[in-house]
Amino acid sequence: MSDHDDFAATLLSDTGDCPPGLRAWNGSDPAQRFAVYRNNVTVSLIDALADTYPVTQAMLGEEFFRAMARLYVRAEPPRSPVLAWYGDSFPDFVQGFPPASGLPYLADLARLEMRYVQAYHAADASALPMADLAGLLADANALAHVRFSLHPALETVRSRYAVVSLWIAHQGQTPANSLGEINLDLGEAALLIRQGLEVEIVRIEAGAAQFIDCLRSGASFADAVHSAAPFDLSNALALLIRGGAITHFTLQE
C-alpha cells in the first residue's frame, strides 16, 4: 500500500498535480477534485497560524501574513494532531524570511504570541497561601536560600525591540492611534501570568525577567537576584505574589 505516499506528497506541493489512481464517476478531472483536499489542508493550517499569531498578522496585513504562512505550512507541516502548539517554530521561520527583514522585531513579537498560547493552555496550579509566604519574606536569611516553584503558566519574554508595547497596543479597540508613539528600538521584557482564566502580559524590567527565569530554572533566591541585571526586587516579588505565581518552595542549606 503506497498510495498514501503519493497522496500525501501531492497534498503539500504547489504544482497542481494529482496523485495517480484517482477517478471521478462522471469523467471530470480528478486533479480539480483532489485540489479540494490540498486547499483544505493548506487553508486550515494557515488559519491555525492566524489564530496563534493575530498581532503578527495585524502588523503584516492579512495578505502578506497568509502568503508567508503558506510557505511555512509547506516547509513545516504539523508533526502532531494536537494543533495548539503548531507553529512553535514559526518565529524562527519569520526571522529567516527575507521579505520580512524590514521588520526586525517581528520574530520576537511572534515569540511573545506563542508564549501567550502556551500560558493559556498550561497546567493549572494553586498559589501558595499568603500566610505561608509571609513568614518567609520576613526572614532574610531563610529567603536567600529558598527555591521557589513557579506556576506552569508563567512565561517571560525579553526582546531588543518594543514588542510588548506593540502587543498591548493591539489589544484595544483603536491600535492605530498608539502605534506611532512606540519607539520600536527600545528593548522590552514581559511577564505572562495566568490568573483565573485570563493570561495577563505585564511589562517588566529586563533584570526582573532574568531573575524570574533563574528562579524557574531552580536557582536559589539569592543566586537569582545576583545573576540578574539591577532591577526593583520588591516590585518583581509583589508581581509574582499578586499573580499567584508562587506555588511551592523548599528551604535548603
Added chain:
Amino acid sequence: MNQPLSDTPFMGDAASAASPVLPSRAGIGLKPEHFRDVLAQTPELGFFEVHAENYMVAGGPFHYYLEKIRARYPLSIHGVGLSIGGQGPLDEDHLARLAALLERYQPESFSEHLAWSSHAGRFFNDLLPLPYTAQSLAHVCAHIDHVQERLGRRMLLENPATYVQFAASTMAENEFISQVVCRTGCGLLLDVNNVHVASVNHGGNAHDYILGLPLHAVAEIHLAGFAEATDSIGQPLLIDSHGAPVAQAVWALYAFTLGLTGPKPTLIERDNAIPELAVLLHEARQADAIMERLFKDSVPGTESQKAPA
C-alpha cells in the same frame, strides 16, 4: 416508515449494555466562543460534542469550561486526528492522550472517522480518503480493534464526505462500512450530510446508500451544512464545509434515516463561520421537532414525555 428496524443496543461486549449512552435528542458542538453563554443559559439540549484534540492541553480555560459543562450535560468526544485509515501503525502517543481524556471526562460516546489524516510523521489536518479494498478493510479493522482494546470501550466510526474515488476500490463505501461494523463490533456514527455530499459527488443515490448500511449499529447522527462548487465539467461538487446551516435535502434525508433507525442522538455540527449560540440551538430544535413528529411518544425529555424534576 415510522417503524424502526431495530433499536436494540450493541451487545458485542457485556460492558456496553450497562454503559450510559447519549440521549436520543439533538445536541450541538461545543465551541470556545460559546463557553460563557452555555454556562449562563444552560440551554435545554440533549448533549454536547467536542473535538478530542482541542482538549489535549494540560489545563487552562478549555478544561475549566468543559468540566463545568460536562457536569451538566451528556458528552460526546469526537476525534479528528487518530488516522484510522492511515497505512502506518496508529500513533500510540495519541492513543494515550485519548485514553487520558476519556478517563477524565467519561463521555457517553467516543467516535472517529473512516479516513486518514497522518502519514509518515506528518499531520494534514483533513479527513483524507482511502481506497476500499480487502487489504484496506483488514487494515482498518485491525486499527479499530486496537483502538477499542486500548481505550477499553466501543467506538463509533463516521462515514466520510469524499471528493474523489480510487480506481483500486473493489467495494462500495457502505459495503466497506458494513464489513467493518460486522468484524469489529464498532458502532456507526451516520453523518447524513456526508451521505448527501458523497452521493452528489459520486453520482450515487443517498437513500440506497443508507439502506445499504448496518443501521442497527447507528448510535449517533451528524447533520451539517455544505458549500457548493462545480467539477471540471460543470457538475455539482459539494464541499463538507461545516460552515452553513443544514440544507433542506439533508433534513429530508435525516427524516428518512430516522424512519429506519428510530430516534437517535443527533449533532448539529458547525466548525466554521460559527454563529451565535441561539442559531445552533434553533437548528437543534429543528432536529428535535422532526424526531418528535416521527416518534411522538418515544423521545425522552420532549414536551410529550417530560422527565419528572
